[in-house]
Amino acid sequence: MMLNSYAPNRFRRYAFAGLAIGLLTTLAMYAGDVFAGVSSIQSALGGATFTVSRVLATAASCLALLLAVAGFRHAKLSRQLAGERARAETLHHAAYHDSLTGLRNRHALSEDAAALSADEGAAGKQIAVLLFDLDRFKLINDTLGHAAGDEVLKVLGARIAEACQPDQLVYRLGGDEFVVMWKDAPCAAAIGRFCTRLSTAVFRPVDFGEGALDTSGSIGIALSDAGSFRLSDLLKRADLALYRAKETPGLSHSFFSEEMDSAYRIRRDLEADMRAGLSSGAFGVEYTPAYRSGMANPSMMRPSGFTARLTWHHPEHGIILPETFMPVAEESGLILMIGKWMFGEVLLAAQSWSKTTEVVVPVSPAQLSEPGFSDLVTSMLANTGIAPHRLVCDVCTSAIPESNVAALAAIARLRTAGVKIAVSEFSAGIAGLAMTRPHKVDRVRLDLAHIRAIAGEDRLANMLGLFLQLAGVVETAVTVTGVHTPDDLECARAAGATEVEGRIAGPALNKNEIAAMYSGTQERLAG
Template sequence: MKPKILLVNDHPPSLLALKALLVNAPQAAEYEVITATSGAEALRAVLDHHFAVIFLDVSMPGMDGFETAQTIHSHPRSASVPIIFITAYYADEMNRLRGYQHGAADYLISPVIPQILYSKLAVFIELAKKNLQLQYQKEELALMNRDLQVQQMRDLKRINAALETEILERRQAEARAHDLATRDPLTGLMNRRSLTERLEHAIAMANRYGQRLALLFLDLDRFKSINDSLGHDAGDELLRQVSERIGGAVRESDIVARLGGDEFVVLMEALPSYAAAAEVARKIIATIDVPFHLGSQTIKTSASVGISLFPQDGNTMQTLMRSADLAMYHAKQEQRGTIQFFHEDLNARMLERCRMEQELQQALDNDEFELYYQPKIEARTGRVAGVEALLRWHHPRLGLLSGGQFIPAASETGMLVSIGEWVIAAACAQARRWRDQGLPTPSIPIAVNVAIPQIYADLPDILHRELRRQQVPPSSIQLEITESLVITDTEKATSVLREISESGITIAIDDFGTGYSSLSILKTLPIDILKIDQSFVRDLGKNPSDTAIVAAIVNMARALALRVVAEGVETREQLAVLHDLGCDEHQGYYYSKPLPAGELVQTLMQRSLA
């Protein structure tokens, strides 16, 4: 955009001559010339254009140059435009003074000398060009500022949106973290941590206001067998349905939590009466007693409930939880699917269990255990076919204890695996000693009983380690596993037992007939021997049904190429029936009670000499 020049003169020849000078000037290409023949026309031009300079004739009819200049400079739009007056009155100093008073930038005398005109014009053109450049830069800067503001607004909106998203995600993450920390992920119920906090608060409030509260400890009956037989997905679905039913059976103000596994707890605050706790417990038992539908399966279970009351059963969170837990275990022992309130006898049992755990550990540390051995006799020849190792405990306070008197306590306290390892080590060491002593039948295997926890431990490694340590062959040891252990987890048991069997150790199913194993399971397992439970042997010759059961077991064993051992043989009549039925071996008091290793060797040697 070029700078503009305004020529104002009412005399056409003078206007034309002045315009010709400007148009033909050396720098004419740098500006644009606009003309006006009166002051009024000049004012209109000023309103329409921005001028670098105005050449204004002083003597014009109507509105002379001074009035025109005054009017132009009175308007904000044109107040700063430079005006050069042109006059033919050379010596009129008064007019020159008036021109300067009306804002004239300069004063030229007509006829105008071109060089003077061009030099003066050059100053204003250069100034206008710089003003135009500044204006352009100003507009560019304004545009840039506007674009920058727009971009900043966009960036700000984007940043705000990202920040809002981050805040939302963080809140969601915090909510998820809080749920994970305080909620059971499977059922959505409170977990142990949040229950503990709520129970501590409830106890504090009950103490302050003299209120009563109850804690209900629930455990599903036979949940593990359901989980193992139907799979963990079905087990999880059962737990979800159980949690919903419990929630529907309790009061709206009651708190339901899942501690883990199949254990649930209900906290009842502001209890109107202790009978209300029993009423809620009965509702829970009744609703869980209704069959559950898990996909295409319909299963039935029950719940055992233990109840502890505040303040009589404990005034702390730990004691109330412990009391309710003990009451629940008491319910399971007495009759599954029932309710039991805590009482002091349960507390005494708990203390006894803790004491027993300490004493069992001391028994291992102080070598208080001993293995007794009961022979297994081959029915056809009468020779000793093997011995069963039976654990005894020389208890410093209670005297000699059989396994039945402390093994259940060992199972409750988690000591079975450690004790089982001791039995295996002791049996392998005894096998080594008998070989070194020249026992009449040095190759007879020593049978050891395996508990359920051991099957999940490193049982094959433990066996092989002790056999290598004592340098005795695998045939020196025989494993006896209960039928219930096999059906608890058939797949796991089969895998572990196959590894043991392939090493040369024989395997027997103990107490056969008391469990529920199927023929297909027996065909799958790598077993060598079936031991008939003594409950079927006790009335042989007296009870035809027991005789028929034993006959069936013997025939089944024959079909599976397994040897059969009868336990609990105490009379000649029982032995005669077993012999007729084709039983391979017998074991019991008829031949010998369990004996310490030294007495057993003496008995065997005496009989071999007889």
């Protein structure tokens, strides 16, 4: 027992045993030689140098030495083999597991799916793939750092694994995407109930630092067809279902349906066409004039500013309205490229306008959340020589929660630089008139058509007047948009509007028409 504890390796024990046997044998031979006395035998052998006992002792010692050397050599080889096995196991674990969360990775998912597909015992059983995606994960990384993002991923991964059963295998694909592959899954109703419980268990606040980070997300679900199972198809379908689920605010899940596939192809083609359009010059900008409403004759009204609106002339489908392609641009991230191009185009065009003419440019939440956006805008203003107070950024504040620190900080930096902030969607416009709001607003743009839809024609002027009075109390400028007819203009004037925007004095203009307008004005002044 003592030898086992001192030398746990069996080859090392053999070495020690060989040494002990050799030593004991040698000692025994010498002891026998002394006590038995073998001088007569030495004489009989003719005066040989070594006695028999010494020969035998020497042979035993050599044998013991050989055993010891072999034992120690085997012990060394055993240690080397153990180290190699440990390194191989470490590499194998790293190849099949995510280093951050410890969950199995995409490579493991592919092999597990292949094994499941080849398993005859699994034939005919339904496989479900559940694809998780965390909302606003990029925002967490950008605003709080990657340490916060890593902590959220580790906690959420552990929660998913804890909530799943042995037949529900959990994987992390990368980024903020997790997958559950459910072998022998039940009916869709049971899967839906499980997803509801799972979302509640997983998407809870995560402790970080001295506070907690709110989390939310969506789940896309794809079910295998009867008798067939291809992982790539299921992941694609789950991704389409996830896209649909993310359209619903809050925690949600969605099952794949065939109509999602056709919608995906349309969206994919539209995205590809937009990328090509940016390169080919298919995008343009049209400008809707805003006017001071004091002029009695609309034809004599001079623009006080312009609102830029993106246009797209598709080579096959003709003019495509922003309402059609902008949602796809925002979801795909193309809005960042398109928005940058639009700012450059608008500010270059504004160089030829009057130095007091403003230009309103729509800005999406994705642009405001992008690191460096405010610096990009102020740099473009400096390069084009446009005074910051001439630029009005029209932001969609209803899509910017107070937790979006990056977007609110970008708005604050823009205002500090002298850029004006406006809101134009109706609900945000009313919120912009409130005394309590997440950020300051320099202008509210109220759409006459929205107010008409709520108040009706009879009470239109009264409700518009109430909004304008509230704006006067909180000292916020208001532009009434959607003023297209003389009746619209009269209604806006009666309510007290000082600035209106619309087709009241003509259609939207392109940059060349506006340049010609101001060029003609300058020539008349010079003459």
